[in-house]
Amino acid sequence: SLFKELLSHEEVKNFIKIHMFFTNPQQRYDLRSVLLWRGMEILHKNGVKINGLELFDLMHWGRPDWDEIFQNKIKEIRKGTVGVFFCGNNFVAKELHKKCLQYSGRVIFKFNKEIF
Numbered sequence: 001s002l003f004k005e006l007l008s009h010e011e012v013k014n015f016i017k018i019h020m021f022f023t024n025p026q027q028r029y030d031l032r033s034v035l036l037w038r039g040m041e042i043l044h045k046n047g048v049k050i051n052g053l054e055l056f057d058l059m060h061w062g063r064p065d066w067d068e069i070f071q072n073k074i075k076e077i078r079k080g081t082v083g084v085f086f087c088g089n090n091f092v093a094k095e096l097h098k099k100c101l102q103y104s105g106r107v108i109f110k111f112n113k114e115i116f
Contacts, residue, residue, distance in 0.1 A: 019069075021060045066096065070103040079106045087114040 073082060084100050086093050093113045100109035 019060060019064075021062070021064045023063055066099040070099055070109070073109075074103065074105075074107045077107055081108045081110060083110050083112065085112045085114075090115045 084096065086096050093115060097111045097113070100111040103109055
């Protein structure tokens with residue numbers, strides 16, 4: 001797809017960081033979930049391409065730890081503006097927007113959303 005092709009360019013990799021969080025009603029250590037996730041991880045490490053999972057390195061399991069994410073980004077860039085784009089549930093969007101406001105200072109987090 002055009003999106004995957006765009007992300008393959010080195011200049012874009014340094015400009016855009018995409019993180020996908022897979023949340024699930026099952027527990028993180030539910031045996032079915034662990035086996036599925038571990039299997040995908042093994043295939044990825046062995047170079048097996050899984051259609052639709054090309055961005056595997058940017059995928060995370062479970063609910064995001066917003067505080068850790070924002071603190072790490074502040075340490076990484078120290079000063080400037082970060083565009084935060086969210087696509088998902090409105091409840092999570094409100095939570096993320098609050099975190100953008102809370103952590104904005106020397107680093108400004110500009111929140112944008114697409115709700116479905």
